[in-house]
Amino acid sequence: MKKDSNDYVIRVLDSPLKVNASEWNALLAAQSPGEAANPFMRHEYLAALHESGSATPETGWTPRFITLWQGKTLAGACPLYLKAHSYGEYVFDWAWANAYQQHGLHYYPKALAAVPFTPVPGARLLARTAAERTLLVKALLAWCGDEKLSSLHLLFTADEDVAACEEAGLMLRHTVQFHWTAPPAGYRDFDDFLMSLNQEKRKKIRQERRKVHDAGIHFRWSLGKDISQADWDFFYRCYERTYHEHGNAPYLSRDFFRRMQDTMPENWLLFVAEGTPGGERRPIAASLIAVNAPPSSPGAAAPPLAAYGRYWGALARVDCLHFEACYYQPLQWCIEHGYQRFEGGAQGEHKMARALLPVKTTSAHWLAHPSFADAVERFLEREGAGIQSYMDDLERRNPFKASPK
Incomplete structure (x- = not known):
């Protein structure tokens, strides 16, 4: 002291x-x-x-x-x-x-x-x-x-x-x-956003999304307390497996995410990819996105709405699934929900091709x-x-x- x-x-x-x-x-x-x-x-x-x-x-x-x-x-x-x-x-x-x-x-x-x-x-x-x-x-x-x-x-x-x-x-x-920022007027939908890109990048994104769609992959999302216990457990399986595949133990424990579920549920958005490997539909990948939340106190200034790409993992390999789960699905959600910024995390020049700017x-x-x-x-x-x-x-x-x- x-x-x-x-x-x-x-x-x-x-x-x-x-x-x-x-x-x-x-x-x-x-x-x-x-x-x-x-x-x-x-x-x-x-x-x-x-x-x-x-x-x-x-x-x-x-x-x-x-x-x-x-x-x-x-x-x-x-x-x-x-x-x-x-x-x-x-x-x-x-x-x-x-x-x-x-x-x-x-x-x-x-x-x-x-x-x-x-x-x-x-x-x-x-x-x-x-x-x-x-x-x-x-x-x-x-x-x-x-x-x-x-x-x-x-x-x-x-x-x-x-x-x-x-x-x-x-x-x-x-x-x-590399961060994505919406224009002041926003976008009507994801296609409106794509039309703001040059032809080469627009074509590339559509091709990548089509590969995931043609593989029979569908996404669902849950926000806050709507994320079920089963989905939190499935997400951690994916997250942990991805670290182990790279020869490392995950930085964050399952107990950390359990505490996030209990104390900060409003700050988490989960995307789950479901596919049919072997003929049976089941979850195969997940990405967990952090979001900021509107002020809880009446009259407090509203922050710019922002989302943050954080964690992902997959149990099956599908071409372009990472891009869909970690960029296109979150960007589409941000556009539909009036979020002005999506931060893609550290490094990653490849994010520029997905409209995240330096x-x-x-x-x-x-x-x-x-x-x-x-x-x-x-x-x-x-x-x-x-x-x-x-x-x-x-x-x-x-x-x-x-x-x-």
Whole structure:
């Protein structure tokens, strides 16, 4: 516990469960309508990761949540983890860790402000004011220095976080994701959306959808509490199998999704693909999409409606089934339900062919070792120029029809 000159008190907590859920969520709601609706920074989500054993010291995620207090009021908070590895982050620093090792230095443990396994941009520095957000950054840096950690990393940050991190002298790093955004007037239906694409991309999408249809695959969707226990169980079978096929254990446990079903059902949308392999109709694949929800309090500002591609798996192989389950079905649902944005997750240039456009995301970094900090800063300058060149190249391959001159 530390006190600064403005009588703020910093408390470092070793579990998200030691933060009051309603106070945390109230602080999240104070950021902006969009952040208030972001399901991944809700206390229920972070608590489920911890309680289910998905993000704990045993899996390399040791919680050290930084909280800022003014009297008995929670004025700021940040989800911070000590990391013993760089898995589950999606902003890759393996080369930095290797460089440390080659020079006989320890890169791990490091400090990470992020949502485990969740590359969705959003607020990481929850605070009531910009000044308190700056205090929170300074508290993070001071704590990392006291603990003699190699580095601090804030991943997929909101613009307000970026400003506070820049003011504190952190280095910025950019990566590229692919998001779909509806025009202000929306689309009448999926065909109307297809007509906004150039002929090559429109033809490709229709061909891919036809392959799934001709294979006898049909989809059904369920939202929130309408997702049955049997469907949750089936989804996890698919999700787990997909990880095992790639030689890995899944990051998230069945208990994590059980907690999502119990505490945040309104934030989940499930698509189930049914087919007839062997002649009998049965479920063969599933994709689970997160959605934000309208504000629960009367008079609260409505957030832009957004959906987030998250998890999928299949028990049978069907050509183009992944594209249908993870892109076309969710996009069709978004269009029909007035959702303005669909985020496709980390990486994946192939998403551009499905009308998800490149979006630059930002992380912020501090390294304690001066020489390594200088080397990383030079690297980030070169990498940043490459990212901008990549974005320019992607823009030239825009899948939408050219606007009339």
